[in-house]
Amino acid sequence: MGEMEAAGPTNESFERLTVERKGRAKPATMRDVGARAGVSAMTVSRVLHKDPRVLPLTRDRVLEAVDKLGYRRNELARSLRVGGGSGMVGLVVTNLANPFYSQLALGVESELAKDNLKLVLGNTGEDVDRERHLVSDFASRRVDGLLVVPAGNRQTHLSASTLKSLPVVLCARPPIDISVDCVVLDDVGGARNATRWLIDSGHRRIGFLGPPAQWTSAERLRGFHEAMADADLYVNEKWVRCTQRDVASAEAAATEVLSMSEAPTALFCANSRNTIGAYRVRRKLSRDVSLAGFDDFEFADTIEGPLAIVSYDTEELGRRAARMLIDRMGEADKTTAPRRVVLPTTLCNFDHSKQSAAEVP
Amino acid sequence: MGEMEAAGPTNESFERLTVERKGRAKPATMRDVGARAGVSAMTVSRVLHKDPRVLPLTRDRVLEAVDKLGYRRNELARSLRVGGGSGMVGLVVTNLANPFYSQLALGVESELAKDNLKLVLGNTGEDVDRERHLVSDFASRRVDGLLVVPAGNRQTHLSASTLKSLPVVLCARPPIDISVDCVVLDDVGGARNATRWLIDSGHRRIGFLGPPAQWTSAERLRGFHEAMADADLYVNEKWVRCTQRDVASAEAAATEVLSMSEAPTALFCANSRNTIGAYRVRRKLSRDVSLAGFDDFEFADTIEGPLAIVSYDTEELGRRAARMLIDRMGEADKTTAPRRVVLPTTLCNFDHSKQSAAEVP
DNA sequence: TTGTAAGCGTTATCAC
DNA sequence: GTGATAACGCTTACAA
Numbered sequence: 001m002g003e004m005e006a007a008g009p010t011n012e013s014f015e016r017l018t019v020e021r022k023g024r025a026k027p028a029t030m031r032d033v034g035a036r037a038g039v040s041a042m043t044v045s046r047v048l049h050k051d052p053r054v055l056p057l058t059r060d061r062v063l064e065a066v067d068k069l070g071y072r073r074n075e076l077a078r079s080l081r082v083g084g085g086s087g088m089v090g091l092v093v094t095n096l097a098n099p100f101y102s103q104l105a106l107g108v109e110s111e112l113a114k115d116n117l118k119l120v121l122g123n124t125g126e127d128v129d130r131e132r133h134l135v136s137d138f139a140s141r142r143v144d145g146l147l148v149v150p151a152g153n154r155q156t157h158l159s160a161s162t163l164k165s166l167p168v169v170l171c172a173r174p175p176i177d178i179s180v181d182c183v184v185l186d187d188v189g190g191a192r193n194a195t196r197w198l199i200d201s202g203h204r205r206i207g208f209l210g211p212p213a214q215w216t217s218a219e220r221l222r223g224f225h226e227a228m229a230d231a232d233l234y235v236n237e238k239w240v241r242c243t244q245r246d247v248a249s250a251e252a253a254a255t256e257v258l259s260m261s262e263a264p265t266a267l268f269c270a271n272s273r274n275t276i277g278a279y280r281v282r283r284k285l286s287r288d289v290s291l292a293g294f295d296d297f298e299f300a301d302t303i304e305g306p307l308a309i310v311s312y313d314t315e316e317l318g319r320r321a322a323r324m325l326i327d328r329m330g331e332a333d334k335t336t337a338p339r340r341v342v343l344p345t346t347l348c349n350f351d352h353s354k355q356s357a358a359e360v361p
Numbered sequence: 362m363g364e365m366e367a368a369g370p371t372n373e374s375f376e377r378l379t380v381e382r383k384g385r386a387k388p389a390t391m392r393d394v395g396a397r398a399g400v401s402a403m404t405v406s407r408v409l410h411k412d413p414r415v416l417p418l419t420r421d422r423v424l425e426a427v428d429k430l431g432y433r434r435n436e437l438a439r440s441l442r443v444g445g446g447s448g449m450v451g452l453v454v455t456n457l458a459n460p461f462y463s464q465l466a467l468g469v470e471s472e473l474a475k476d477n478l479k480l481v482l483g484n485t486g487e488d489v490d491r492e493r494h495l496v497s498d499f500a501s502r503r504v505d506g507l508l509v510v511p512a513g514n515r516q517t518h519l520s521a522s523t524l525k526s527l528p529v530v531l532c533a534r535p536p537i538d539i540s541v542d543c544v545v546l547d548d549v550g551g552a553r554n555a556t557r558w559l560i561d562s563g564h565r566r567i568g569f570l571g572p573p574a575q576w577t578s579a580e581r582l583r584g585f586h587e588a589m590a591d592a593d594l595y596v597n598e599k600w601v602r603c604t605q606r607d608v609a610s611a612e613a614a615a616t617e618v619l620s621m622s623e624a625p626t627a628l629f630c631a632n633s634r635n636t637i638g639a640y641r642v643r644r645k646l647s648r649d650v651s652l653a654g655f656d657d658f659e660f661a662d663t664i665e666g667p668l669a670i671v672s673y674d675t676e677e678l679g680r681r682a683a684r685m686l687i688d689r690m691g692e693a694d695k696t697t698a699p700r701r702v703v704l705p706t707t708l709c710n711f712d713h714s715k716q717s718a719a720e721v722p
Numbered sequence: 723t724t725g726t727a728a729g730c731g732t733t734a735t736c737a738c
Numbered sequence: 739g740t741g742a743t744a745a746c747g748c749t750t751a752c753a754a
Contacts, residue, residue: 025525025526026444027503027525027526029746029747029748030747030748031747039724039725040724040725040726041725041747041748041749042724042725042726042748042749043723043724043725045748045749046723046724049749053723053724054723054724055723055724058723058724070522070523070525072497072500072501073501073747073748074441074501074503074746074747074748075498075501075502075503076437076440076441076447076502076503076746076747076748077441077730077746077747077748077749078747078748078749079437079730079748080435080437080438080441080730080731080732080746080747080748081729081730081747081748081749081750082730082748082749082750083387083730086437088481088502096463096464096466096467096470097460097463097464097467097676099458099460099463101463102457102458102460102462102463102466103457103458105457105463105482106457106458106484109457109482109483109484110484113484118481118483118498118499118502119481119482119483120449120479120480120481120482121466121470121480121481121482122470122479122480123467123470123471123474136433137436137479138479139433140433140434140435140436141436141437141449141479142388142435142436142437161431162431164386164388164431165386165388276659276660276663279663280663283663297659298637298658298659298660299637299659299660302637302640302641302644315458390730390731390732391731391732391733392731400740400741401740401741401742402731402732402733402741403732403733403740403741403742404739404740404741406732406733407733407739407740410733412739414739414740415739415740416739416740419739419740434731434732435730435731435732437730437731437732438730438731438732438733438746439731439732439733440732440746441730441731441732441746441747441748442731442732442733442734442745442746443732443733443734443746444746
């Protein structure tokens with residue numbers, strides 16, 4: 001067995017002390033309630049648990065004291081004594097400002113609510129250090145499970161061995177080098193279908209616009225290449241741009257690509273920002289370019305000209321992930337093989353406001 | 362003093378028992394770590410608190426045991442013993458799917474992160490019962506403070522007397538019949554400015570489209586009326602429609618209003634859904650109608666024809682609310698007069714892609 | 723029907 | 739330097 005050098009604490013939550021708060025009038029305890037009602041704390045506990053053995057008269061006195069004092073049971077103390085979790089689930093997302101993640105969070109919240117679980121939410125801004133901090137902090141708070149949209153390629157802090165018996169489900173991006181549950185979109189299939197739609201529309205020269213360095217955009221690029229290869233079509237690398245993070249840079253890239261001497265006649269855009277940028281350029285240049293894009297957005301159905309959108313149910317993604325996590329939490333043996341769910345996408349054709357939808361296999 | 366009838370528990374959190382979870386291998390405790398390192402739990406605690414008095418040799422043995430066992434301090438137990446809050450803040454919003462609230466949440470999260478506070482998030486779907494449940498639950502979890510977008514007009518469950526010493530800040534909607542802190546937008550001013558822009562553009566017959574029964578939409582209607590009255594303009598009540606919850610119904614309302622024999626020449630829309638609906642109708646009917654709308658949205662600057670948008674910084678709203686709450690949490694005396702912050706809006710004129718912005722006072 | 727004692731995991735206090 | 743003890747607020751087990 002390899003000796004392990006004495007390492008510093010892997011557990012950063014020890015580093016920072018809780019910020020000092022001014023002394024606040026402390027909430028009433030069961031003993032306070034009992035004192036007021038002339039009974040012991042135990043009897044108060046029984047009343048709150050609706051124990052039928054308590055005398056109705058005592059019960060009423062206790063309830064009145066509860067009411068007068070505005071007493072609330074301390075859930076922290078309760079779950080410490082009882083064990084078995086805090087009733088909270090942690091969700092770590094990369095960017096709440098992105099509707100994708102807020103809809104995901106909504107789906108998660110609604111599914112958790114069914115089991116009376118509460119959501120602790122953290123935003124990483126794609127910062128892996130912040131992700132590590134949040135995961136560690138949530139684990140220290142004894143959340144019952146963890147949902148994470150992993151920010152980077154280093155995921156060891158999310159592995160089963162690091163998190164011990166704390167169940168994790170990755171959302172929207174799959175595990176890398178670790179084996180945990182995940183729920184992802186069919187990025188490849190969606191991109192393939194959208195590209196095929198362009199091909200079926202008669203296009204041969206098709207370009208690709210996408211954001212940089214995300215797992216999903218790589219998958220979508222792969223789907224694009226697959227569809228092109230399936231149709232024996234050549235992909236000019238000059239038509240492939242993968243550095244656009246926002247609408248402005250997408251516009252710039254689209255302008256460049258469409259201004260080339262041998263320009264593509266259609267573009268596949270790997271996310272909504274690139275689709276919007278490409279649309280603006282098409283509109284400005286009055287060029288006859290077909291567009292297909294990943295991610296639905298408001299106004300997609302108002303756009304003039306050939307357009308197809310790969311859409312999906314983000315809330316459902318959140319619900320499925322939460323459900324999968326809850327299932328895991330209910331299992332005695334958490335070491336069974338990791339599960340993976342791939343959610344289908346839908347291709348919507350918005351050409352000239354005459355819209356039709358086709359399910360993707 | 363009036364006798365109070367023996368009431369049932371006002372505290373609904375007693376009602377439901379935590380869902381039973383299968384026994385999970387319990388995380389290591391300080392005693393476990395101590396046992397492995399040949400010291401007491403106390404020494405482990407000291408090491409994790411970086412107490413300089415511990416012998417370096419012992420310290421290393423402890424840290425190694427921590428590492429080997431994957432030990433994490435139980436924050437629940439810690440905050441129980443130490444007192445002074447859980448390090449969490451509760452945020453209750455009405456609809457996370459609405460970008461307004463997700464951006465709000467993002468602002469809150471980022472401000473809380475500065476003080477190493479964690480966010481517990483609940484969604485009400487405008488359901489007051491759910492709001493009550495969430496507030497009660499969060500209070501039982503001993504959150505250090507509460508941020509709420511109140512769903513209804515009954516807010517007694519948010520009053521200082523109900524929540525005892527737990528600080529609350531209302532977001533986006535003001536307190537009604539209770540006195541607590543709040544951060545709101547200048548809805549009246551924004552609507553007044555937008556309407557005035559239409560008037561200054563030469564319009565005399567101006568209609569109003571808005572969603573139903575929200576405090577904000579009432580305020581925006583008020584601003585609209587104020588601007589019209591200021592200019593001695595008559596508001597035809599047939600041009601005022603306040604029941605549109607989505608783009609589809611907004612389209613229907615806009616169609617009706619614009620098809621009247623004496624139709625308005627301009628519309629003020631109280632939210633983005635109504636603006637989008639009105640825009641679609643203007644486009645479809647090829648009518649020469651000026652639009653002004655509350656709420657910025659993607660694509661606003663791509664729209665052709667006269668359009669002005671009242672925009673604002675939603676994240677800033679969240680940050681300000683969180684900061685106000687944190688300030689309150691730090692005060693020994695929480696009974697000082699409630700504070701109210703009104704955030705300004707900005708009017709952006711997107712007429713013909715030649716855009717200019719004017720600060721609203 | 724109600725109360726007492728012990729302990730969940732951590733830390734403040736005092737003893738060694 | 740380190741350990742024993744008690745206590746945070748609550749609940750399980752047992753005694754009355």
